[in-house]
Amino acid sequence: MAKKDSSVKVVLGVAEAEFERFAASWDLDTDTASMEEEDRKSFEDLQRKLVRKIVSGSLAIGDDGCATYTLMHPKSDVLTEVTFSVPTGAAVVGWDKYKDRQNVHKLNAFMGACTKQAPATFAAMDFRDLKVCQAVALLFLAS
Secondary structure (H helix, E strand, O other), X not given: OOOOOOOOOOOHHXXXXXXXXXXXXXXXXXXXXXXXXXXXXXXXXXXXXXXHHHHHOOEEEOOOOOEEEEOOOXXXXXXXXXXXXXXXXXHHHHHXXXXXXXXXXXXXXXXXXXXXXXXXXXXXXXXXXXXXXXXXXXXXXXX
């Protein structure tokens, strides 16, 4: 498996505009001035991670607002990218399968619903790739 070229693919200003387009499409609250300090810091951290991935070319926002992440460390040739679509309410209903303390399982189930992948896909994913997928999901859940 060839590792993706990590050179800059998108200039920062364009990447930031793409993030804003993504946020608008997913109806994310981006008004950091009205956020509590902890929420603002968390949002800005997630935003920074995703903008950095857009700059590298590994995260692309489609015309429909879907976010496609090309795995930088795929475990196989079978799954090399995941596409996140705005979830339906069924994504949250899937949490009912897990106990209160099984937050990682719940998050994996949510990401699975957004990507049409089995939740186990995320448990097997290289953590460096998983962090990007989690950032997309957490932005939506926190909004």
